[in-house]
Amino acid sequence: AQKVTQAQTEISVVEKEDVTLDCVYETRDTTYYLFWYKQPPSGELVFLIRRNSFDEQNEISGRYSWNFQKSTSSFNFTITASQVVDSAVYFCALTNNNAGNMLTFGGGTRLMVKP
């Protein structure tokens, strides 16, 4: 069985602060894929990143960065110099490539960035 835990249900920061959203996952598979999605107040779900289990390199995209550590089964997401537009619910998700498997989402972290 797969499981994704986002222990932080809600985080509030002031603009320009850095913030890290935690994601811990459980799976018995050696090949799996991790994702982050953003859901702004408008409601749509926006894909941010996909990472496979064989690629532990950290990734940076502008103000966004991701830290994947298999040793701790974590795939954390950091926003540097947060902005009000970053306010959203962020979801971490996990799947493998086995037949019959489906994407499992964490419970989401609501990030509020105040001006």
Added chain:
Amino acid sequence: DTAVSQTPKYLVTQMGNDKSIKCEQNLGHDTMYWYKQDSKKFLKIMFSYNNKELIINETVPNRFSPKSPDKAHLNLHINSLELGDSAVYFCASSQVRRDEQFFGPGTRLTVL
């Protein structure tokens, strides 16, 4: 061009009715999905479907059924609607299951 579209955006109906939500994707993807997001924002996958197989989340009541007239469409039919069915339903698609999924804008269903 909208990649994944859903209609209607809002659906208000009475308990016991049957309703459908339509989903279309123009990305040429092989796999489509339906998700339910409850009032606490928890996202649960309901179905995964491509032209070879339908995978059903075992927790989904059989009042829910996906229908795919062709590769670009996966509609969701719901029979005998219940109050607990009120939620936002998202359609999504991907090329294969391990790829990132592209989501539709969601349909907010309210059962009175």
